[in-house]
Amino acid sequence: MVSKTEETQLNSLENQVDNGGGGAWEYLCLVRKLKVRRSDKVFKYGLSILNDPKKRSALGPEEWTLYEQVAIAALDCQCLDVTKDCIKVLQKKFPESKRVGRLNGMLLEAKGSWAEAEKAYSSLLEDNSLDQVIHKRRVAMAKAQGNISEAIELLNKYLEIFMADHDAWRELADIYVSLQMYKQAAFCYEELILSQPTVPLYHLAYADVLYTLGGLENLQTAKKYYASTIDLTGGKNTRAPFGICLCTSAIAQVSKGRNREDKESPELQSLAATALEKDYKQRAADKLGLLTSALRSMKF
Amino acid sequence: MAEDLVLDTAIRDWVLIPLSVVMVLIGILRYFVSKLMLSSQVPDPKIVKEGQVIVRARNLRAAANFIPPKSFRSRRVYFSNEENGLLFVPKGQAQNAQAQMFSDPNMAMDMMKKNLSMIIPQTLTFAWVNFFFSGFVAAKIPFPLTQRFRSMLQNGIDLSSVDVSYVSSRSWYFLNLFGLRGLFSLILGEENATDDTQRMMQMSGFGFGPSKSLGAEKDGLDIVQHEWALPKFEHRAEAVLKKLIR
Numbered sequence: 001m002v003s004k005t006e007e008t009q010l011n012s013l014e015n016q017v018d019n020g021g022g023g024a025w026e027y028l029c030l031v032r033k034l035k036v037r038r039s040d041k042v043f044k045y046g047l048s049i050l051n052d053p054k055k056r057s058a059l060g061p062e063e064w065t066l067y068e069q070v071a072i073a074a075l076d077c078q079c080l081d082v083t084k085d086c087i088k089v090l091q092k093k094f095p096e097s098k099r100v101g102r103l104n105g106m107l108l109e110a111k112g113s114w115a116e117a118e119k120a121y122s123s124l125l126e127d128n129s130l131d132q133v134i135h136k137r138r139v140a141m142a143k144a145q146g147n148i149s150e151a152i153e154l155l156n157k158y159l160e161i162f163m164a165d166h167d168a169w170r171e172l173a174d175i176y177v178s179l180q181m182y183k184q185a186a187f188c189y190e191e192l193i194l195s196q197p198t199v200p201l202y203h204l205a206y207a208d209v210l211y212t213l214g215g216l217e218n219l220q221t222a223k224k225y226y227a228s229t230i231d232l233t234g235g236k237n238t239r240a241p242f243g244i245c246l247c248t249s250a251i252a253q254v255s256k257g258r259n260r261e262d263k264e265s266p267e268l269q270s271l272a273a274t275a276l277e278k279d280y281k282q283r284a285a286d287k288l289g290l291l292t293s294a295l296r297s298m299k300f
Numbered sequence: 301m302a303e304d305l306v307l308d309t310a311i312r313d314w315v316l317i318p319l320s321v322v323m324v325l326i327g328i329l330r331y332f333v334s335k336l337m338l339s340s341q342v343p344d345p346k347i348v349k350e351g352q353v354i355v356r357a358r359n360l361r362a363a364a365n366f367i368p369p370k371s372f373r374s375r376r377v378y379f380s381n382e383e384n385g386l387l388f389v390p391k392g393q394a395q396n397a398q399a400q401m402f403s404d405p406n407m408a409m410d411m412m413k414k415n416l417s418m419i420i421p422q423t424l425t426f427a428w429v430n431f432f433f434s435g436f437v438a439a440k441i442p443f444p445l446t447q448r449f450r451s452m453l454q455n456g457i458d459l460s461s462v463d464v465s466y467v468s469s470r471s472w473y474f475l476n477l478f479g480l481r482g483l484f485s486l487i488l489g490e491e492n493a494t495d496d497t498q499r500m501m502q503m504s505g506f507g508f509g510p511s512k513s514l515g516a517e518k519d520g521l522d523i524v525q526h527e528w529a530l531p532k533f534e535h536r537a538e539a540v541l542k543k544l545i546r
Contacts, residue, residue: 130348161345164355190367195356197363221368224530227537228366235544244537268534271541278545 006034014038017045024049025059032069039076046070047082064090071103075110083107098124102134109141117141132162139171148175166195173205182213200232207243216254223247227268238279241272249298269299305466307437315438315469319429323476326421327484334417350514353379357517365529372526380518426473433469441465 013027024045031038046066049055056063071086087107090100101124108117118141121134135158142151155172162168173188189206196202207225210218226243233240248269273295280288357379364372437457445453445464453467 130345161349162352163349164352164359187371190371191356193366194363195359197366221530224534228530228533230537230540231533235540241541268538268541271538271545274545275541 006030010034010036014041017041028066028069032065037076039073042069042073043077043079043082046073050086064093068099068103072106075106078110080107080110083110098128098131102137105134105137109137109144114141114145130161132158132165135162136168143175148179151175164195166192169195177209182209185209186213198232200229200237203229203232204237204239204243207240211243211247211250214250216251219247219251219254223251223268230272235275238276241276241279244272245269245276245295245298273299305437305440305462307440311436311438315433316472319433319469319472320476320480323425323473323480324483326425327480328487330417330421331484354513354517357521361517361520361524364524365527368530369526369528376521376524380521422477426470429469429473436468437462437466438469438472439467441467 010027010030013023013030016022017024017027018041028042028046028049031042047070049059050063050066050070059066067086067090071083071090074080074082074086083103084107087100087103090097090103094100101120105117105120105124108120118138121138121141124134125131135154139151139154139158142148142154152172152175155168155175159165159168159172169188169191173185173192176182176185176188186206186209189202189209192199192202193206203225207222207229210222210225223244226240226247229237229240230244276291276295277288280291360372360375360379434455435457441453443465447464450460450464453464453471454462455468455470457466457468
């Protein structure tokens with residue numbers, strides 16, 4: 001995850017480059033370091049650097065990394081000819097390279113020739129069965145072809161070996177949620193919370209999944225995780241107070257007959273509602289009426 | 301007997317500085333040689349998996365209080381149960397790891413190469429220092445030392461009445477050996493092969509690497525008491541919201 005300072009730095013560099021100031025190379029380096037996906041800008045500015053022979057020679061050995069970066073950005077922007085040229089240059093320089101082989105596989109993927117891409121990837125995997133990026137490309141291919149069950153299988157096998165890769169867990173959780181397999185998604189989100197406990201995004205997603213699963217225990221747990229999201233974001237998140245209101249009313253409905261008192265946090269729901277009203281007043285005053293009527297129907 | 305010896309400035313010009321310069325140059329040379337000799341080692345899948353298991357188990361221990369008790373318990377069982385728990389290492393295997401490491405030809409070669417690249421330059425430089433720069437006082441250490449250090453620091457100097465703070469060039473060599481690490485990380489970037497001290501520490505613990513740490517993780521995991529932190533969060537969220545509303 002990108003930190004706040006890095007994000008501001010990236011945005012300021014982007015503005016600078018967009019408005020004609022220099023600094024394209026620093027921008028490209030930062031994009032590469034943070035692994036953000038800004039393919040159109042990378043493509044435009046990277047290509048301008050590569051086409052200018054003076055600037056290109058000024059880069060020295062970094063030139064080849066720039067070729068790789070521009071090739072991938074061109075794939076994303078569907079300019080396959082540019083990618084082919086870049087790969088040709090790289091192949092001349094590094095004939096037996098696995099990285100170039102990977103780029104070739106990605107080019108085949110982008111063209112849609114799935115079988116050939118699969119063949120290319122399997123041959124690369126034979127040389128080095130532990131290449132994480134190639135495994136992930138295979139999962140992406142399966143997903144792009146619409147073969148979600150195979151994507152899940154491949155991803156699970158990948159995670160059996162590389163179980164500390166939290167990006168993979170995140171992808172798996174997304175896939176499970178899209179297939180409505182909420183129990184498995186909950187497991188994946190638990191893994192994410194374990195590896196990065198202070199990221200509020202995962203708490204929120206976990207709470208959403210638990211709320212969707214339903215049942216008294218899950219609702220109570222969901223409420224707690226919505227509360228932790230509020231705590232971790234300092235109250236700035238808007239979904240979490242909504243989640244709290246919904247959970248509290250759902251719990252009240254489910255335990256209607258049992259008369260359980262909520263000893264832990266009686267005021268939480270009213271506080272959440274008030275915070276929401278205040279937020280809406282500040283940011284979207286015209287929708288305030290909708291909000292108040294919705295909240296009133298939840299409280300009964 | 302704290303007489304102040306006056307040391308010739310020629311010593312500084314012709315001993316201390318050349319010695320440091322030579323050591324820096326040798327370090328840079330070793331760095332490039334090690335880059336040339338870098339063999340692309342195909343990582344062993346079992347070792348990679350074990351490394352990842354350890355990271356995951358460590359995460360579990362560290363953040364155990366953030367997930368519900370049931371999930372924590374099921375994960376703990378998954379990791380440490382007797383039959384097929386990930387961290388469980390039967391006693392027989394633990395011994396094998398080290399023997400395996402030495403019998404595996406690739407790994408043995410690699411360790412040999414790393415050792416050699418470290419030992420040979422050190423030995424040569426040490427011999428050179430001894431041959432050329434012995435028999436005189438090279439420097440004075442600014443703080444007083446006890447008599448015990450005499451044999452270590454004053455090796456070439458055969459006068460027993462000289463204050464222990466006056467040391468021979470051998471000790472300057474050792475000082476440089478450990479001290480130039482910072483300089484190397486400046487000029488060569490973070491990962492450089494001249495990190496002898498780190499490597500020496502690594503070698504002592506390397507033998508049992510994987511299975512010992514697995515066992516350690518398992519014990520750590522068994523000890524953890526799960527105290528669910530989430531209820532606290534509800535109260536904290538209340539406080540946050542109260543502050544916001546104000």
